Amino acid sequence: MPVSDTVSESLGRRLWRQTWPMAIGVMALLGFQLVDSAFIARLGTAPLAAQSFTFPLSFLIIGVQVGLGIAIAAQLSRVLGAGxxxxxxRxxxxxxxxxxxxxxxxALLLWALQDQLFxxxxxxxxSLSLIRSYWGPxxxxxxxxxxxxxxxxxFRAHGDTRLPGKLMVVTSLIxxxxxxxxxxxxxxxxxxxLPGAAWATVLAFGGGLLLLTRRLACRDWLSWQGLFAETRRSAPGFVGIAAPAMVSQLMPPLAAMLSTRIVATLGEASVAAWGLASRLETVSLMLVLALTMSLPPWLGRCHGAGDGETIRRLMRLAARVIIGWQLVLGLLLALAAPWVALLLSGxxxxxxxxxxxIxxxxxxxxxxxxCMVVVSAGNALGWPLGAMLMSGIRLFVCYLPCLWLGSQLGGMVGLAVGAAMGNVLAGMLAWWLYRQRRPSLA
Known part of the structure; x- marks a missing residue:
C-alpha cells in the first residue's frame, strides 16, 4: 500500500475515534430537542407555532455560545500544541x-425584551401569551x-471527546x-x-452540569493563579477569534428571524412545519456538528505545530465523509418523508x-x-475573518434571497426549493473559497 494511502487510513481511524463519541452525543442532544417538538405537537398547532417563534432567539444564544466555544477550543488547542x-x-x-x-x-436581555422581539x-x-409562559424557563x-x-x-481542546459524548446521552435520556x-x-x-418542555430541559442540563463539574474536578486542567495577567495576555487573541466567530454564529439566528418572518406570511401551520423541519435539520446534521466539534481542535494543534500536510488531508477526508453521509441520509429521509412527517405531527x-x-x-x-465544516476549520486555522465572510455569504447572498424568491414564486413549494438551492450554492462556494486559501497552509 502506498505511504500516502496508509497515512490517510491512519488519519481516518483517528478522526473516527475523535468524532464518533461526539456524533452519538450530538444525536442524543439534538434528538431530545426534536422529541420536545414532537411532544409539543400533540398539544396542538398553536403551542407548536409558539415554540417555533422562539427558535430564532434560542439560536441567537446558541450562536454566541458556539462562537465562544470555538474560540475556547481554538485558543486552548494552539497553546497545548505549543506545549x-x-x-x-489559566x-x-x-x-x-x-x-x-x-x-x-x-439571556437576561432577551427576557427583558421579549414583548418587543416576538x-x-x-x-x-x-402566540404571545403561550410564549411568555415558556420563555423564562x-x-x-x-x-x-x-x-x-x-x-x-x-474537554475537546484536550482531545477528550468521549466524556462529552456520554454526558450528552445522559442529559438526553433525563x-x-x-x-x-x-x-x-x-x-x-x-x-x-408547553412550559413543561422547558422545565424538563432545565432539569436535564442541571444534572449534566453537576456530572461535568465532578469529572472536571478530577482533571488538572484549571488554575486560578495569575488570571489577571493571563487576561491581559490572552484577551487580544481570544477576542480576535471569538469576535468574528460570534458574528459568524450570530448570522444564522438573524437569518432564522428573517426566514421565520417570511414563513409567517404563509400561515400558522407553515410556521409549525418550519419549526419541526428546523429541529429535524439539526438532528440530520449530527455527524457534521460532531465534526465541527472534533476537527477544529485537531486542526488547531496541527496549525500550531506547522503541519500543513496533515491539515490538507484532514479537510479532504472530512469533505468526502460529509458529502457521502449526508446525501445517502438525505435521500433516504426524502423517500420516507410522509412517514417521518406523520410521526412528528398529527x-x-x-x-x-x-x-x-423534508x-x-x-x-x-x-x-x-x-460549508459548516469549512467555516469551523477557518476559525481553527487562523482565518476568522474569512470564516465570518463565508457565513455571511451563505446566509445573505445564497440562502435568504433564494428562500424569499421561492416563497414569492411558489408558496410553500417554492420556499422549500429555494432553501435547498441556497444550501447547494453555499456549499460549493465555501469549498472554492477554502481552496483559494489552501496555499497559505504550505
Whole structure:
C-alpha cells in the first residue's frame, strides 16, 4: 500500500475515534430537542407555532455560545500544541468564567425584551401569551446548556471527546423521561403544558452540569493563579477569534428571524412545519456538528505545530465523509418523508408542509454540512475573518434571497426549493473559497 494511502487510513481511524463519541452525543442532544417538538405537537398547532417563534432567539444564544466555544477550543488547542501547559490551565479557567457571564447577560436581555422581539417575528396575541409562559424557563435552560457546552469545549481542546459524548446521552435520556411527565402530567396532575418542555430541559442540563463539574474536578486542567495577567495576555487573541466567530454564529439566528418572518406570511401551520423541519435539520446534521466539534481542535494543534500536510488531508477526508453521509441520509429521509412527517405531527396541514420540506431540504444538507465544516476549520486555522465572510455569504447572498424568491414564486413549494438551492450554492462556494486559501497552509 502506498505511504500516502496508509497515512490517510491512519488519519481516518483517528478522526473516527475523535468524532464518533461526539456524533452519538450530538444525536442524543439534538434528538431530545426534536422529541420536545414532537411532544409539543400533540398539544396542538398553536403551542407548536409558539415554540417555533422562539427558535430564532434560542439560536441567537446558541450562536454566541458556539462562537465562544470555538474560540475556547481554538485558543486552548494552539497553546497545548505549543506545549504551554500552565498557560492552558489559566486560560481554561478564565474562559469558562467569562463565557458563562456573557451568556447570562444575553439571556437576561432577551427576557427583558421579549414583548418587543416576538411581535417583530410575526407572533400574534394568542402566540404571545403561550410564549411568555415558556420563555423564562427556556432561557434558564439555555444558560445551563451553555455552561455544559463550555465544559465540553475544554474537554475537546484536550482531545477528550468521549466524556462529552456520554454526558450528552445522559442529559438526553433525563429529558426524554421528564418531557411527557412535565408536559402532560401523571396520575391526577394535568402537567405544565408547553412550559413543561422547558422545565424538563432545565432539569436535564442541571444534572449534566453537576456530572461535568465532578469529572472536571478530577482533571488538572484549571488554575486560578495569575488570571489577571493571563487576561491581559490572552484577551487580544481570544477576542480576535471569538469576535468574528460570534458574528459568524450570530448570522444564522438573524437569518432564522428573517426566514421565520417570511414563513409567517404563509400561515400558522407553515410556521409549525418550519419549526419541526428546523429541529429535524439539526438532528440530520449530527455527524457534521460532531465534526465541527472534533476537527477544529485537531486542526488547531496541527496549525500550531506547522503541519500543513496533515491539515490538507484532514479537510479532504472530512469533505468526502460529509458529502457521502449526508446525501445517502438525505435521500433516504426524502423517500420516507410522509412517514417521518406523520410521526412528528398529527395535524394534516402541518404534516403535508413538513413532508414537502423534508423532500427538498434533507438532500441539500450535504452542501450545507460542507460549508459548516469549512467555516469551523477557518476559525481553527487562523482565518476568522474569512470564516465570518463565508457565513455571511451563505446566509445573505445564497440562502435568504433564494428562500424569499421561492416563497414569492411558489408558496410553500417554492420556499422549500429555494432553501435547498441556497444550501447547494453555499456549499460549493465555501469549498472554492477554502481552496483559494489552501496555499497559505504550505
Amino acid at each position: 504551554e501547559q500552565q498557560r492552558a490551565r 486560560l481554561g479557567s478564565l474562559v469558562l468564567v467569562v463565557a458563562g457571564c456573557v451568556i447570562a447577560l444575553l 411581535p417583530l417575528l410575526g407572533a400574534e396575541a394568542d 427556556q432561557l434558564l435552560a439555555a444558560w445551563l446548556g451553555a455552561l455544559v457546552y463550555f465544559g465540553y469545549s475544554l 429529558n426524554l423521561v421528564l418531557d411527557p411527565l412535565l408536559i402532560f402530567g401523571v396520575g391526577g396532575w394535568d402537567g405544565l403544558g 395535524n394534516p396541514e402541518v404534516r403535508d408542509d413538513l413532508a414537502m420540506l 423532500r427538498f431540504l434533507l438532500p441539500s444538507y450535504a452542501f450545507l454540512g460542507l
